[in-house]
Amino acid sequence: xxxxxxxxxxxxxxxxxxxxxxxxxxxxxxxxxxxxxxxxxxxxxxxxxxxxxxxxxxxxxxxxxxxxxxxxxxxxxxxxxxxxxxxxxxxxxxxxxxxxxxxxxxxxxxxxxxxxxxxxxxxxxxxxxxxxxxxxxxxxxxxxxxxxxxxxxxxxxxxxxxxxxxxxxxxxxxxxxxxxxxxxxxxxxxxxxxxxxxxxxxxxxxxxxxxxxxxxxxxxxxxxxxxxxxxxxx
Amino acid sequence: xxxxxxxxxxxxxxxxxxxxxxxxxxxxxxxxxxxxxxxxxxxxxxxxxxxxxxxxxxxxxxxxxxxxxxxxxxxxxxxxxxxxxxxxxxxxxxxxxxxxxxxxxxxxxxxxxxxxxxxxxxxxxxxxxxxxxxxxxxxxxxxxxxxxxxxxxxxxxxxxxxxxxxxxxxxxxxxxxxxxxxxxxxxxxxxxxxxxxxxxxxxxxxxxxxxxxxxxxxxxxxxxxxxxxxxxxxxxxxxxxxxxxxxxxxxxxxxxxxxxxxxxxxxxxxxxxxxxxxxxxxxxxxxxxxxxxxxxxxxxxxxxxxxxxxxxxxxxxxxxxxxxxxxxxxxxxxxxxxxxxxxxxxxxxxxxxxxxxxxxxxxxxxxxxxxxx
Numbered sequence: 001x002x003x004x005x006x007x008x009x010x011x012x013x014x015x016x017x018x019x020x021x022x023x024x025x026x027x028x029x030x031x032x033x034x035x036x037x038x039x040x041x042x043x044x045x046x047x048x049x050x051x052x053x054x055x056x057x058x059x060x061x062x063x064x065x066x067x068x069x070x071x072x073x074x075x076x077x078x079x080x081x082x083x084x085x086x087x088x089x090x091x092x093x094x095x096x097x098x099x100x101x102x103x104x105x106x107x108x109x110x111x112x113x114x115x116x117x118x119x120x121x122x123x124x125x126x127x128x129x130x131x132x133x134x135x136x137x138x139x140x141x142x143x144x145x146x147x148x149x150x151x152x153x154x155x156x157x158x159x160x161x162x163x164x165x166x167x168x169x170x171x172x173x174x175x176x177x178x179x180x181x182x183x184x185x186x187x188x189x190x191x192x193x194x195x196x197x198x199x200x201x202x203x204x205x206x207x208x209x210x211x212x213x214x215x216x217x218x219x220x221x222x223x224x225x226x227x228x229x230x231x232x233x234x
Numbered sequence: 235x236x237x238x239x240x241x242x243x244x245x246x247x248x249x250x251x252x253x254x255x256x257x258x259x260x261x262x263x264x265x266x267x268x269x270x271x272x273x274x275x276x277x278x279x280x281x282x283x284x285x286x287x288x289x290x291x292x293x294x295x296x297x298x299x300x301x302x303x304x305x306x307x308x309x310x311x312x313x314x315x316x317x318x319x320x321x322x323x324x325x326x327x328x329x330x331x332x333x334x335x336x337x338x339x340x341x342x343x344x345x346x347x348x349x350x351x352x353x354x355x356x357x358x359x360x361x362x363x364x365x366x367x368x369x370x371x372x373x374x375x376x377x378x379x380x381x382x383x384x385x386x387x388x389x390x391x392x393x394x395x396x397x398x399x400x401x402x403x404x405x406x407x408x409x410x411x412x413x414x415x416x417x418x419x420x421x422x423x424x425x426x427x428x429x430x431x432x433x434x435x436x437x438x439x440x441x442x443x444x445x446x447x448x449x450x451x452x453x454x455x456x457x458x459x460x461x462x463x464x465x466x467x468x469x470x471x472x473x474x475x476x477x478x479x480x481x482x483x484x485x486x487x488x489x490x491x492x493x494x495x496x497x498x499x500x501x502x503x504x505x506x507x508x509x510x511x512x513x514x515x516x517x518x519x520x521x522x523x524x525x526x527x528x529x530x531x532x533x534x535x536x537x538x539x540x541x542x543x544x545x546x547x548x549x550x551x552x553x554x555x556x557x558x559x560x561x562x563x564x565x566x567x568x569x570x571x572x573x574x575x576x577x578x579x580x581x582x583x584x585x586x587x588x589x590x591x592x593x594x595x596x597x598x599x600x601x602x603x604x605x606x607x
Contacts, residue, residue, distance in 0.1 A: 105447075105450060105452055106446070106450065107443055107446040107447050107450055107452065107463065108458065108463060109423060109427060109431075109443065109463060109467050110463055110466040110467035110470050115396075115413060116470075118396070118399070119392065119395065119396060119466070120458070120466070122395060122399055122549065123395070123466075124458075125549075125580070127462060128457070130270075131270055139277070140278075142274075143274050143275060143277065143278065146274070147273060147274060147275035148275075151400070151403060151405070151406040151409075151547070153272070153273035153274075153275060153547065153548065153549075154273050154549060155273070155274060156269060156270070156274060157274050157277075168452060168457070169450065169451040169452055171453050171456040171457070174457045174458065190449075190450040190451075190452075
C-alpha cells in the first residue's frame with residue numbers, strides 16, 4: 001500500500017516545497033535524471049511523489065488521482081467545482097503568497113469600491129452598447145465574487161491566458177481580475193486595486209483529496225498532514 | 235431526450251383558443267445573447283459548446299430570448315403573440331438537466347394593462363388546465379411602481395439606479411440602503427482633481443482625464459470615455475454630502491412592506507402615497523388599470539396578491555413581474571413572467587417593442603400530477 005503526493009515540478013515553488021517537506025522529516029530523494037517525474041520520500045516506500053505542473057495538481061486532487069498535493073489555494077478554488085466536497089486544505093505553507101484582486105485603470109477616478117464598479121457596470125451597456133468586460137483566467141472566482149458576493153450581474157468575462165494586466169490598454173477588456181504579489185505589475189500598467197477588491201488571499205497549500213481510501217492510507221495522509229503542519233508552525 | 239408531457243396536446247389547444255401562434259426555435263442557440271442579458275452567472279448553468287468557426291453556442295436554457303431574436307430577424311409585424319412548448323437545458327444540482335417549458339411571449343401590444351392581464355390570465359389558465367381543482371396563488375410585483383416611489387422621494391439619480399437594481403433581492407437592497415444611510419468614504423482625490431470635481435467643472439475634468447488616459451495608453455473611446463468618468467465623479471462628489479433622510483428611509487420601508495390582495499392593492503398604494511406626501515402619478519394609474527384588467531379575467535381577489543418588494547434583479551424587466559405557485563404544504567413556483575420592454579432593443583430591434591410573457595415549468599407540474607394520481 002502506498003499513497004501519492006503531487007508536487008510542483010519546477011521553479012521556486014518546487015524548491016520551497018522540498019524545503020518544507022525536508023523540515024517535516026519527509027525529504028524527497030530526487031531522481032538522478034531530472035526528466036523523471038517520479039520519486040520517493042527517503043526511507044518511505046509507502047509515499048510516492050509525482051512531479052506535475054502546478055496548474056494540473058488541483059485537478060488531479062479533485063479527481064482523486066493523487067492523495068495529496070501542493071498547489072495554490074487560488075488554483076484549488078478555481079479549478080474544482082464544489083471544491084470543499086472534493087478536497088481539503090490540510091496545511092498552509094507560508095510561501096507562494098499572491099492575492100487575486102479586482103483592478104481598474106488608475107484614471108477611473110470615480111471608482112474606489114465594488115459598489116462603484118456595480119454602478120459603472122449597470123450604466124455601461126446603456127452608454128456603450130456592450131457589457132463591461134473583465135479579463136481574467138479566474139472564471140469561477142470572478143463569478144463568485146461579482147455575482148455571488150456583490151450581486152453584480154451584468155458584465156462579461158473575456159478569457160485571458162497571459163499578460164492580463166495589459167488587457168485594458170490593449171482594449172480587449174475594461175477591468176481585470178488577476179493575481180498579484182507585490183502590486184508592481186499593476187502599478188506599471190497604471191491599474192489600481194479596489195478597496196474591497198481582494199477576491200482571495202492565496203498561498204501554497206498542502207491539499208488532501210477527499211477520495212475514499214482505506215484506514216492505513218487515511219492514517220498516512222493524516223501523518224503527513226500533521227508533520228507538515230508542525231514544520232510550518234500551523 | 236425526455237418524453238413530451240401528456241398534457242402537451244391540451245396545452246396546444248389552449249394556445250390556439252387564446253389566439254397565440256405556435257413558434258419553434260432551434261435547440262442550438264448563440265450563447266452571447268443569454269450571457270449578455272442574464273449575466274455571467276448563467277454560464278455555469280447552461281450547456282456551452284463551440285462551433286468549428288469559433289462561435290460559442292448553447293443548448294437553449296429558456297425560450298424568451300430565442301423567440302424575441304426570431305421575431306426581430308423575421309421582421310414580423312406587431313402585435314403578435316408567440317406560444318411555445320419544448321425542452322430547455324440547464325445544469326442543475328438536483329433534478330433533470332432537460333425539461334419542458336411552455337409559455338407565451340406577447341410582443342408589441344401598446345395597451346400594457348390589457349397585455350399584462352392577459353399574460354397573467356393565460357398562465358393561470360394553463361396551470362389550471364394541468365392541475366384541475368388545485369388552488370393557486372399569483373404574486374405580483376411592479377418595477378415601475380418601485381421606481382416611481384424612488385423618484386417621488388426626490389432621490390438623486392445615482393441612488394435611484396442603485397436601488398432599482400437591487401429591487402427584488404432583500405440582501406442587496408439592505409446593503410444599498412445601509413450604504414445610502416451612511417455612505418462609505420471615498421478614496422482621496424488629488425488637489426487639482428478634487429477642486430474640479432467640487433466645482434462641477436465637467437469639461438475641465440474630462441480634459442484632465444483625457445491626458446491621463448493618453449499617458450496610460452488607454453483608448454478614450456473604446457471603453458469608458460473621459461466624459462463618462464468626469465460625469466460620474468462629479469455626481470459622486472455631490473452625493474457625498476447627502477444622506478438618506480429618516481423620512482425617506484421610513485417611507486421606503488413602509489412601501490416595501492405593502493402586501494395586499496390585488497383588489498385592495500391600488501388603494502393601499504394610494505394610502506401609502508398620501509401618508510408619505512408623495513405623488514406616484516402615471517405608475518399608480520397604470521397599476522390600477524392593470525389590476526382592473528386582471529379582475530376582469532375573473533381572477534379572484536383571494537387568488538392574486540401584490541407584494542411591493544417582489545421583483546427580479548435583471549435590468550430588462552420594466553414593469554409587471556409575477557409568479558404562480560400551487561397553494562399547499564410546500565409551495566413551489568410553477569410559472570414566472572413579467573414585462574420586459576427593454577429586452578428587444580437590447581437584442582437589436584431597431585424600434586422599441588414592448589413585450590410581456592410567462593413560462594410554465596411543466597416538469598414541476600408533472601411531478602404534482604404524479605403525486606396526486
